[in-house]
Amino acid sequence: MRSFAYVVPDSVAGAVDALAAAEPGTKILAGGTTLYDLMKLGVEAPPAVIDIHRLAELTEISTGEGELSFGAGAKMAEVADHPVVRRDYPALSESLWRAASQQLRNMATVGGNLLQRTRCGYFRGGAEFGCNKRDPGSGCAALEGLDRTHALLGASDACIATYPGDWAVALIAFDAELDVVGPRGERTLPLGDLHVEPGDNPVLEHTLAADELILRIRVPATPAGRGSTYHKIRDRESYAFALTSAAAAVTLDAQGTVTDCRIGLGGVATRPWRATAAERSLLGEQLTMGTARHAGEVAFADARPVRTGAFRVELGIRTVTDALLTAGKQAAR
Amino acid sequence: MMKTSPTAGRPAGLVETAFTVNGEQVRFELDPRESLLDVLRERLVLTGTKKGCDQGHCGACTVHIDGRRVVSCLTPAVQVAGRDVTTIEGVAAPDGTLHPLQQAFVDCDALQCGYCTPGQVMSGLACLAEGHTETDGDIREYMSGNLCRCGAYIGITAAIRRVADQTKQTEV
Ligand SMILES: Cc1cc2nc3c(=O)[nH]c(=O)nc-3n(C[C@H](O)[C@H](O)[C@H](O)COP(=O)(O)OP(=O)(O)OC[C@H]3O[C@@H](n4cnc5c(N)ncnc54)[C@H](O)[C@@H]3O)c2cc1C
Ligand code: SF4
Ligand code: FES
Ligand code: FES
Numbered sequence: 230m231r232s233f234a235y236v237v238p239d240s241v242a243g244a245v246d247a248l249a250a251a252e253p254g255t256k257i258l259a260g261g262t263t264l265y266d267l268m269k270l271g272v273e274a275p276p277a278v279i280d281i282h283r284l285a286e287l288t289e290i291s292t293g294e295g296e297l298s299f300g301a302g303a304k305m306a307e308v309a310d311h312p313v314v315r316r317d318y319p320a321l322s323e324s325l326w327r328a329a330s331q332q333l334r335n336m337a338t339v340g341g342n343l344l345q346r347t348r349c350g351y352f353r354g355g356a357e358f359g360c361n362k363r364d365p366g367s368g369c370a371a372l373e374g375l376d377r378t379h380a381l382l383g384a385s386d387a388c389i390a391t392y393p394g395d396w397a398v399a400l401i402a403f404d405a406e407l408d409v410v411g412p413r414g415e416r417t418l419p420l421g422d423l424h425v426e427p428g429d430n431p432v433l434e435h436t437l438a439a440d441e442l443i444l445r446i447r448v449p450a451t452p453a454g455r456g457s458t459y460h461k462i463r464d465r466e467s468y469a470f471a472l473t474s475a476a477a478a479v480t481l482d483a484q485g486t487v488t489d490c491r492i493g494l495g496g497v498a499t500r501p502w503r504a505t506a507a508e509r510s511l512l513g514e515q516l517t518m519g520t521a522r523h524a525g526e527v528a529f530a531d532a533r534p535v536r537t538g539a540f541r542v543e544l545g546i547r548t549v550t551d552a553l554l555t556a557g558k559q560a561a562r
Numbered sequence: 563m564m565k566t567s568p569t570a571g572r573p574a575g576l577v578e579t580a581f582t583v584n585g586e587q588v589r590f591e592l593d594p595r596e597s598l599l600d601v602l603r604e605r606l607v608l609t610g611t612k613k614g615c616d617q618g619h620c621g622a623c624t625v626h627i628d629g630r631r632v633v634s635c636l637t638p639a640v641q642v643a644g645r646d647v648t649t650i651e652g653v654a655a656p657d658g659t660l661h662p663l664q665q666a667f668v669d670c671d672a673l674q675c676g677y678c679t680p681g682q683v684m685s686g687l688a689c690l691a692e693g694h695t696e697t698d699g700d701i702r703e704y705m706s707g708n709l710c711r712c713g714a715y716i717g718i719t720a721a722i723r724r725v726a727d728q729t730k731q732t733e734v
Contacts, residue, residue: 230595235638280640330621331685335630335631336636468706
């Protein structure tokens with residue numbers, strides 16, 4: 230591992246100053262479960278890290294009127310177990326407790342989680358493999374290699390790496406927003422504008438400036454929260470990244486007609502994926518096996534199967550179907 | 563005030579870091595690259611905590627920081643300044659009497675080679691303290707971060723179940 234300077238600011242303002250004054254390539258360190266891991270593998274090599282994990286200002290959670298708010302430094306385990314989140318937004322809670330392990334959830338923050346990096350083995354594997362994301366212009370070993378878990382949606386000729394996270398997939402379905410701060414002050418952006426598709430520059434994964442820090446994640450309150458679930462299909466029942474996953478949330482009227490529908494897809498795309506056309510296909514319909522399956526098919530209409538993971542298209546359709554039916558049951562609670 | 567090590571360009575500096583391990587105060591000049599796992603094993607020679615994967619996957623390196631379970635391989639040791647670390651060496655009574663969960667591991671055949679066991683016990687203690695033991699399904703879900711190559715999972719679940727039930731009885 231390259232040696233690095235370790236900086237511990239004692240306030241968010243101090244962190245912003247330190248970041249602004251830092252050498253290019255300096256990174257924020259929160260739980261470290263992505264960053265320190267990749268530094269150990271030699272994939273990341275920042276000259277300095279700014280450790281924000283002790284900043285109490287960043288750990289506030291509130292579930293008051295109108296919105297939920299999660300400080301970027303709150304731990305995954307804490308948000309997953311929050312009683313209001315569990316009851317009123319099961320998809321958010323499930324996306325967290327079905328991710329990683331309890332040890333990692335005690336370390337990892339809900340802000341750092343959003344910026345976790347792909348688990349593509351060639352990206353993590355280091356210099357012996359061509360990887361345009363790690364080393365621009367070196368090619369993409371996955372295109373002719375092990376692509377079983379790579380992206381079906383949003384990929385490019387340069388990179389087919391899957392965005393591996395769960396939490397952002399549930400958040401995107403609920404129109405979450407981020408408050409971020411930098412030397413030019415605070416701004417707010419929709420979570421849907423945070424991640425970008427690889428295109429011809431897979432190094433660029435998100436739209437935050439290098440000197441910006443995520444303060445908090447806000448989720449507008451919605452009755453669709455109660456009728457929601459995060460359905461995650463893995464190679465084993467627990468503690469694995471998604472082969473396919475779906476966050477689904479619905480609101481039904483007294484006749485059982487769908488009046489609101491949200492669908493996020495995980496494990497299948499280069500970024501957290503919102504399936505808007507699939508959502509629209511259900512509005513005004515009864516939620517049945519048939520309409521739910523149809524929505525799944527719409528969600529994957531543009532899927533481009535990878536060579537050894539083509540089964541994940543049908544699996545994804547069924548994941549959406551089951552998620553919608555579970556969400557419908559939740560909504561009728 | 564901001565604490566920083568010398569900026570890069572020059573070799574990054576050592577960071578003075580004090581914390582407790584199993585109740586005893588320790589203090590080191592740490593290279594910020596060092597993991598808590600390596601500090602425990604290499605500097606303190608507390609080799610009960612195991613290195614399985616060094617990438618956060620296996621759980622063999624599980625310890626408690628301020629009572630919460632973490633993987634020590636992905637914890638930069640400088641991050642534990644001022645914290646209380648508990649390792650497997652701090653679990654049995656000072657006279658060597660096993661903790662009830664350790665005894666239950668013995669009684670329930672919850673190990674074969676034993677390599678994963680320190681991590682399983684540390685994780686199991688936290689699982690009990692968190693109350694994630696309502697059903698055996700809960701135990702399996704909340705213990706899934708600890709892999710066992712020997713496949714002693716049935717015994718591990720039974721050992722945690724036994725202690726959870728004992729605790730329930732003494733509470734009633
Ligand atoms: C074995 C293993 C299994 C896992 N399984 C899953 C899984 O099933 N599902 C899942 O979703 N995730 C999984 N993860 C990923 C894990 O959830 C993430 O690593 C974690 O959430 C990252 O949070 P952190 O606080 O540790 O971030 P860090 O590693 O500290 O930071 C990650 C990135 O975010 C940046 N950053 C952190 N905080 C901020 C901030 N406030 N503002 C701006 N930038 C910031 C850092 O600079 C860095 O680039 C797994 C990880 C491991 C090691
Ligand atoms: S898929 Fe992306 S991350 Fe994986 S090897 Fe190709 S370029 Fe690298
Ligand atoms: S050695 Fe830490 S999780 Fe495997
Ligand atoms: S007892 Fe051998 S790895 Fe678990």
